[in-house]
Amino acid sequence: MKWDTLDEEQCSLSRTVAAVGDRWTLLILRECFLRVRRFEAFQSSLQITRHLLSERLKKLVRFGILRRVPYSEAPKRYEYILTQKGLDLYPVIMAMVHWGDTHMGDERGRPLLHEHKSCGKLFDPVMVCSECGEPLHAKQVHVHAGPGRKEAVG
Template sequence: MKIADIGNQPCSVARTLSVIGDTWSMMIIRNAFLGIRRFDDFHKNLGVTRHVLTARLNTLVEEEILYKAPYTETQKRFEYRLTQKGLDLYPILMSIIHWGDTYMDKGQGAPVDCIHKTCGHKFHPVMVCSECSEPLNPKQVKVEIGKGLSVFNAEKVKEA
């Protein structure tokens, strides 16, 4: 299978990675959450080539993760803002930050601390069950075939 075809699989991980799985897209999304909105600011902060940045921003707009909003009337200049679909990537970003802080800090500690504005405390993201609010542990999660998987692929999964 070609990497370009990964998004055609009946797999939520593959479909998601087909949109945000490259390095620059996640860094752009991270910067958008940090309040960076303009092309030149993304370019300056990330150090990515203008060509790659343009391509990634266009993809994120096409996928409705970001939208373009004009910030000047005269020069038709745009800034990039997160859509609801983009905002819904926040838990993924927080999980990546937490994993990186835990395993990739090279003994130097976290580069940034996350502070919950409501209570004022530093926090670590915790994934909980939407039904009972208990923290999730991979050993306590069972995966079953859902309706989005075709019968043909369901049979292939059972055989494996």
């Protein structure tokens, strides 16, 4: 598979994977949701090599997930801010964090707790059906070919 043209793939997951489906990219996005915005801050909190960080940030900008915004004119300095497209990745990150909490946790308990400002409570993310509001389980979902494809990919 040619990962550089994966965004032309027929399958939605492949396209998502092309954009954010590697280790560093996912960790960088986590930092973004924790309000990290600057090159040095990403680098020191992730211990990623500067070379790769630079590559990944460029890629995220190219995909429209981050915006590169100047915060100082002289010297020219930029920070990286999530676009709406980037903010919409929140369910992806939260789903992964929650799975990690549930299945890869250790005896110390979870590293972070999430509070929902709207209701004031500590919560877990739950994925539900947009139509009936019930929690989703793989076995209750049936897949149909959509207009974009005949084969079962998805």
